[in-house]
Amino acid sequence: MVQYSRTQFDTSFAALSDVTRRGVLEQLARADASITDLAGKFHMTLTGMKKHVGVLEQAGLVITEKVGRVRTCKLGAGRLEEEAAWIERYRRLWEARFDELDNIVEELKRKEKVDGRKKKT
Amino acid sequence: MDAKRKREPTTMKNRTTVQRKSERELVVTRTFNGPARIVFEAWSKPELFTRWWVPKSFGLSLLSCEMDVRVGGTYRLVFSHPASPEPMAFFGRYNEVTPHSRLVWTNDEGGEDGAVTTVTFEQRGAETLVVMHDLHPSKEALDAAIASGSTSGFSETFEQLDELLVTTGASVGGS
Numbered sequence: 001m002v003q004y005s006r007t008q009f010d011t012s013f014a015a016l017s018d019v020t021r022r023g024v025l026e027q028l029a030r031a032d033a034s035i036t037d038l039a040g041k042f043h044m045t046l047t048g049m050k051k052h053v054g055v056l057e058q059a060g061l062v063i064t065e066k067v068g069r070v071r072t073c074k075l076g077a078g079r080l081e082e083e084a085a086w087i088e089r090y091r092r093l094w095e096a097r098f099d100e101l102d103n104i105v106e107e108l109k110r111k112e113k114v115d116g117r118k119k120k121t
Numbered sequence: 122m123d124a125k126r127k128r129e130p131t132t133m134k135n136r137t138t139v140q141r142k143s144e145r146e147l148v149v150t151r152t153f154n155g156p157a158r159i160v161f162e163a164w165s166k167p168e169l170f171t172r173w174w175v176p177k178s179f180g181l182s183l184l185s186c187e188m189d190v191r192v193g194g195t196y197r198l199v200f201s202h203p204a205s206p207e208p209m210a211f212f213g214r215y216n217e218v219t220p221h222s223r224l225v226w227t228n229d230e231g232g233e234d235g236a237v238t239t240v241t242f243e244q245r246g247a248e249t250l251v252v253m254h255d256l257h258p259s260k261e262a263l264d265a266a267i268a269s270g271s272t273s274g275f276s277e278t279f280e281q282l283d284e285l286l287v288t289t290g291a292s293v294g295g296s
Contacts, residue, residue, distance in 0.1 A: 083141070086267045091139040091149075094253075098137055098151045100173035104163045105155040112159070 015059035020044070021052050025061060025075065032074040035064075144260035147236075149253040157244040160251060161221045164240065165190045175200065184208055192218050196226065228255075234262045 015021055020042055027033060027041060039049035053073055056062035063076040135152045142148045153160045163169045167188040175183050184199040197212040210230060217225035222242050228235040236255040243250045257263040 083267055087139050087141065090147075091137055094139065094149050094151070095137040096176040097173055098153075099134070100176045101160075101163055102134070102153065104169055104173055105153050105159055108159045108162065108169075109155050 015055050015061055018052070018055075021056055024052060024056065024073075028062065028073055028075045032072050034070045034072050036070070038073065141263075142254075145257045145263055147255040147257075147263065151251050152245075153249045153251060154247065155249060156247070157221045157242040157249045160249045161224075161242050164224060164242075165218070165220075174198075190215060190218055190224075192216065194218075234258060234265070236262070236266075 016025075023042060024038055027038065033041075035046060035049050035053060038044075038053070039046050042049065044052075053062060053064060057064055057076070060076050060082075062073050064071050064073050066072075135154070137149065137151045140148050140150075163173065165188075167186055167190075170188065171183055171186050175181050181200045181202045184201055186196075186198050188194075188196040190196075192215060194215045195212065196215070197210060199208050199210045201208045211228070213227040213229040213235070215224065215226045216237070217223055217239075221244075224238075224240045226238050228238060234257070236257045239254045239256070241252045241254075243252070257266065
């Protein structure tokens, strides 16, 4: 499991290591685009651009959708969603810990009360 | 005061929040229904700390726990988990110990990439706000911690916890 995530992480880095792919991400941050659009903007062949988009897609950085004969590319929420999911799992871990801590705080408060009463009498 | 005599330990639950405050910082907050003195005690006395740090719901068991809670003192916690062939050790050093208000410790099990944890206890009337702040050495270190499942390598544990929360229906308005 840990291994898998680590691989995922490396895939993201590899995807981002190329200047054209970073350019594609910047472009898609502004607006969705078809592979043909992107190929035109980056002066590339359709096949070349397909390869780059494929790498980005595998890393979860881009998602593509085919409508009719046009494949539209948009930014994938992959990384961000993964982080949000991790944060929620982490939050639940702490919630479980803190629920136990609540019980201890209650116990110590009760004990203090009893001890306080004993001292007075 | 008498109106609050009725004890409602589970229904009066306070909310736990986790936020990535910056590229290098992760912050956990929670309010407790007790004075800072008591809450701090539960974080700094090993016999109390071990009772909540490893919740029963975990599947983890604590093999050993040494905590020398004073400036320069060290701690070492060793856990075992059915999903992990080797026991897992977590250790570091206390950089600051200010009774009832502040604890700072290092997390050295990850080598140089370890975070520094600062916990503050702020009393507000009968309640105490606890803020736990993890500062990682770099954005990459925190990213890596997140990518590898958790800051402490507990991905299986989280899953187990998730399952448990689902089966017990304990995730109050969870996800």
